[in-house]
Amino acid sequence: xxxxxxxxARLYNRFGFGPRPGEFTQALKAGVAATKQSFLNPPPIxxxxxxxxxxxxxxxxxxxxTPEIIIFARQLRSQKEELELWWLDQMVATNKALQEKMVWFxxxxxxxxxxxxNYAMPMLTQNQTFRKYATGNFSEFSQFMFSDGAIQVWLDxxxxxxxxxxxxxxxxxxxxxxxxxxxxxxxDVKELAxxxxxxxxxxxxxxxVYNEKRRDTKSVTVLSKSAVMGPEDAIAHLxxxxxxxxxxxxRIWFRFISSQKPxxxxxxxxxxxxxxxxxxxxxxxxxxxDLANPQYEIVKSPVEWFVSVCRAxxxxxxxxxxxxxxxxxxxxxxxxxxxxxxxxxxxxxxxxLSSASAQFRIAFATWLVNQADLSAIEALVPAKxxxxxxxxxxxxEWSPRTSSALREVRDTVPRLVILAICSPxxxxxx
Numbered sequence: 059x060x061x062x063x064x065x066x067a068r069l070y071n072r073f074g075f076g077p078r079p080g081e082f083t084q085a086l087k088a089g090v091a092a093t094k095q096s097f098l099n100p101p102p103i104x105x106x107x108x109x110x111x112x113x114x115x116x117x118x119x120x121x122x123x124t125p126e127i128i129i130f131a132r133q134l135r136s137q138k139e140e141l142e143l144w145w146l147d148q149m150v151a152t153n154k155a156l157q158e159k160m161v162w163f164x165x166x167x168x169x170x171x172x173x174x175x176n177y178a179m180p181m182l183t184q185n186q187t188f189r190k191y192a193t194g195n196f197s198e199f200s201q202f203m204f205s206d207g208a209i210q211v212w213l214d215x216x217x218x219x220x221x222x223x224x225x226x227x228x229x230x231x232x233x234x235x236x237x238x239x240x241x242x243x244x245x246d247v248k249e250l251a252x253x254x255x256x257x258x259x260x261x262x263x264x265x266x267v268y269n270e271k272r273r274d275t276k277s278v279t280v281l282s283k284s285a286v287m288g289p290e291d292a293i294a295h296l297x298x299x300x301x302x303x304x305x306x307x308x309r310i311w312f313r314f315i316s317s318q319k320p321x322x323x324x325x326x327x328x329x330x331x332x333x334x335x336x337x338x339x340x341x342x343x344x345x346x347x348d349l350a351n352p353q354y355e356i357v358k359s360p361v362e363w364f365v366s367v368c369r370a371x372x373x374x375x376x377x378x379x380x381x382x383x384x385x386x387x388x389x390x391x392x393x394x395x396x397x398x399x400x401x402x403x404x405x406x407x408x409x410x411l412s413s414a415s416a417q418f419r420i421a422f423a424t425w426l427v428n429q430a431d432l433s434a435i436e437a438l439v440p441a442k443x444x445x446x447x448x449x450x451x452x453x454x455e456w457s458p459r460t461s462s463a464l465r466e467v468r469d470t471v472p473r474l475v476i477l478a479i480c481s482p483x484x485x486x487x488x
Contacts, residue, residue: 059454064488065090065350067452071487072314072356073097073344074155076366079434082452094344097156098337106151110186111140113179115263137178138396139381145185145395146375146384149365156340160192161185162361163313165395166403168203168235170212172396180208180264181396196306196334197297200236204254204289207264213401215266216259218251220274225251230401236296238305242281249278253292303331307339314343316354317406356487357407360391360415367423367479370450371430378429387422391415416480423476432471440468447478454488456481 066085070077074097077085085093116133120126152158165188172181184206191199203209210216210227218224228250232242256273259266277286283295296302307328311321321327330342348354358366364387368375378384388394391410398404438446444464448456456464460481467473478484 059352061350061352062086062090064352064454066093067454068349068487069093069097069344070155070452071358071366072159073340074159075149075152075362076369077450077452078369079372079450083449086449098341098344100154100157104152104154104157106153108144108148108151110182111137111144111178113137113141113182115179116177117262134177138172139385141172141178141182142385142395143376143381146361146365146368149361150368150373150375157189157192160336160340161188163310164188164192166313166398167309168206168209169398169401169403170206170208171398171400175208175211175261177262177264179262180206180211183264184208185396191336193337193340194335196331196336197294199336200293200297201290203235204231204293205257205266207259207261207266210257210259210266211261211264215254215257218255218257219272220252220255221272223248223251223255223274227251228254231293232296234401236293236305237299237301238308241299241301241305246280249280250292250296252276252278253280253287254289257289297334303328303334307331310339310343313356313406315348315356317356319354352488357410358485358487359404359406359410360388360393360419361395363419363479363485364388364422364426366451367426370479371426371432371475373426373430378426383425387418387425390418391422411485419485420476420480423479424472427472427475427479430475432475435475436471443468443471443474444478447475451478451484453478453481453483456483 063086066082070082070085085096088096116130116137120130149158149162165185168184168188170181170184172178175181187199187202187206191202213227213230214224215227218227225247229247231254232246232250233239252274256269257266258269258272275286277284278292280287280292280295281299285291287295307325308321311325311327315321326346327339327342330338343349367373375384385394392399392415393404435443435446444456444461447453447464460477460483463477463481464474467477
């Protein structure tokens with residue numbers, strides 16, 4: 059296996075959303091070190107950035123069977139559609155690949171679904187927070203996320219009062235966001251819930267406000283620390299724990315290096331995260347030897363696969379011929395932006411490789427390829443098309459079986475491209 063090609067392919071497919079036409083070939087010429095630096099030190103301004111939608115607060119849902127409810131429902135649906143298309147467009151258009159991939163990662167980490175939040179405005183605000191802290195300081199990020207309206211609605215934070223503590227947010231803050239499983243006790247959950255009391259949220263706008271009457275002002279004990287703590291103090295205490303550094307490093311490893319094999323004990327990415335800065339942790343992975351280890355495979359999630367296809371074929375999601383079909387295909391593949399299935403986020407690997415998903419992916423690919431300009435591939439002699447596609451898609455190498463299948467259809471370019479983007483070599487990041 060060509061390890062240079064492997065490392066560069068992994069940079070594009072794991073730390074970004076795949077290359078645009080010509081980018082992978084240029085990177086091979088520039089070399090591994092230069093390509094790594096292009097990911098770690100992108101231009102300060104994203105020249106490909108798509109302006110976010112301007113959303114208004116739709117307010118409280120009108121009463122049933124009124125003229126207002128019809129207008130409200132139409133506006134709500136329109137805002138959700140606009141939000142979904144905007145982010146898909148942004149993922150395809152970005153020139154800051156690592157930044158955008160981290161926004162996507164944090165969406166799966168602080169998993170929040172518009173299915174329960176219902177309104178687009180708080181979900182957009184949360185997405186902007188992910189952008190601000192994507193590769194920044196995790197301590198500040200965590201503090202900011204407590205006051206995020208979407209996650210407060212999602213985890214019933216507004217229902218957590220001194221008279222009726224709700225442990226939903228405190229449990230997930232420790233188990234899924236900051237520490238990991240079995241790194242706290244049930245007593246810690248109850249005590250942290252008390253520290254989190256006193257906040258209310260507007261579902262439509264996502265604005266979080268403090269209500270002193272709902273606040274528990276007595277001392278709490280969280281992870282052996284006893285004090286009168288509010289959310290800021292409690293979260294700072296959690297983030298300072300060694301388990302937090304271990305957990306976040308494990309999560310990033312799991313999504314970027316290997317979802318099957320755990321990181322080596324005391325991996326240097328953990329010490330790189332000592333100051334709770336995300337960028338040094340990522341740099342350790344990108345510059346380390348793990349990226350060239352052939353045993354670490356990861357399956358592209360449906361959204362990652364779709365965005366990569368759009369980048370390779372120069373397609374813009376919002377300009378595809380039907381939002382309904384686009385949303386429907388993503389829904390059938392069980393991954394729609396802003397709609398994770400639960401607070402644990404989306405699964406990985408085998409979850410995306412069922413026989414049903416393979417059929418849906420082929421149908422999706424056919425729909426996309428029929429809207430793409432394939433003239434550059436058609437201009438090539440048939441014998442060179444498979445190699446061109448390998449570079450276009452950042453595929454390390456075609457297996458003998460796939461090579462044989464591609465040869466059989468190389469004279470029919472649409473079928474050739476469909477087969478290539480649905481091949482194991484493309485669906486699985488080597």
